[in-house]
Amino acid sequence: MIHTTLMKTLGIRHPVILAPMGGVSGGRLAAAVSNAGGLGLVGGGYGDPAWLDTELAIAAKAATQPWGVGLITWTANQQRVEQCLRYGPAAFMLSFGDPRPYARAIKAAGCALICQVQDLAGALLARDAGADIVVAQGTEAGGHGGLRSTFPLVPAVVDAVAPIPVAAAGGIADGRGLAAALMLGAQAALIGTRFYACSEALGSDEAKRRIAAGHGDETVRTRVFDIVRGYDWPAPYTGRALRNDFLQRWHEHEPELQTQAAALRDPFLSAAALGDCDTAMVWAGEAIDLIHDIPSAASLLASIVAQAESQIRQAHAALAL
């Protein structure tokens, strides 16, 4: 068994955290990950209050182990944070922006504050905000993220925020990635894309099928889907998505898209609601090369942990030779 301080802080049995993927990590998936020994985080995304009420109630009811929630910081507000806290999460993740305005309320509620960061400046801000855990997110990640790569970023953040425990995110989809993250000094992996292709994840069957069939070469960081949806994401954040017809048409034509976005928005949103993945985005990270099936969250978590333990044993045996 792997044991880390981070696991103790969160009260979990395995060093795996489900990323709070907006609209994908619903209450059922979060509870499934938590009940299997990881930490499941409900993906509150942009903070739709009705969605949050539905999914947080599901998580609170179904989880028998610690679970949590995540919000996109630059779109959050006190009301939304308090709404989440009323459901009694054990952990609260803030990502993409300054966590300080919400840190006090989260910690006063007895919640572990998890801050996801994309660079060293963000890591120091998280430390100063009182983060209990810092997630170092590399650009390999699916969905929104920054520019730095997981391999050099993780140990740099570990050094910068010590002794605060760090989790690694971005490009981790199996036990080899988890073992590598631990070798970099991280105490857990925060995993998104791999859990998207999971039976309990929200999201269309077609999106999951594309993730299971896709390759990392076909993912790209882009602002196209934010522009068409009218989300004014601050620099340097872009979203990593699988290439599809819509992305093919507009990627590197962003100024032209800006001029047409208002007219394209309703048809785009309708296509997204129908699960049309030729138009709607499928956020996915570079590690999709390693994803070939759509298992349950519990069996996936068990296989990632078992493979990581086996990798660590093999490394140990190699050293003994």
Ligand SMILES: Cc1cc2nc3c(=O)[nH]c(=O)nc-3n(C[C@H](O)[C@H](O)[C@H](O)COP(=O)(O)O)c2cc1C
């Ligand atoms: C479909 C999807 C949606 C995401 N939505 C969010 C989000 O709402 N908030 C957030 O903090 N991170 C979000 N992320 C990023 C994750 O927190 C995490 O950093 C990333 O999934 C890790 O990389 P991986 O996808 O390679 O595992 C999302 C990722 C994906 C794949």
